[in-house]
Amino acid sequence: MLALNNHSEQNGDDTRVGGAKKVWRRLTIAGRKIAVARRDAAQKLARELRDYFKAKHGRKTSACIADDYAVTDRQARRWLAKGPTFDGFALMLERERDRLLHWLAVAYSERRRRFRWRRGAKEA
Incomplete structure (x- = not known):
């Protein structure tokens, strides 16, 4: 849940939060929150x-x-x-x-x- 406002996935850099890819994928569909x-x-x-x-x-x-x-x-x-x-x-x-x-x-x-x-x- 820490990656709610994490836009690093859009920039192609998912190193900001550990496991950001999974959290981001869970919280967004097609990049939308x-x-x-x-x-x-x-x-x-x-x-x-x-x-x-x-x-x-x-x-x-x-x-x-x-x-x-x-x-x-x-x-x-x-x-x-x-x-x-x-x-x-x-x-x-x-x-x-x-x-x-x-x-x-x-x-x-x-x-x-x-x-x-x-x-x-x-x-x-």
Whole structure:
């Protein structure tokens, strides 16, 4: 947390604070600072999603969250390995954050209703 105002990563010199690269990567996405509350919320959401998918699919934690949205652990690791200069991860977060929260809010009831209705239609 010491590297909140540390811009040495942008200058290509991460010797100012020990382990500044990791701290910087954790605190920024695509070089932009994340508010602490938002970062904590994002980490909590990611943890809940990971636990849910592990409980549902075992060790394979990839699943289709929305209609055209699917992220595997491997893909997320590839994104994170590219570091704070890769803004595709930030774009993905910005685009999908609301959809993720909406899916978390309504997935059970909506999908249960929809699939039950489809099953009834097929039987009838």
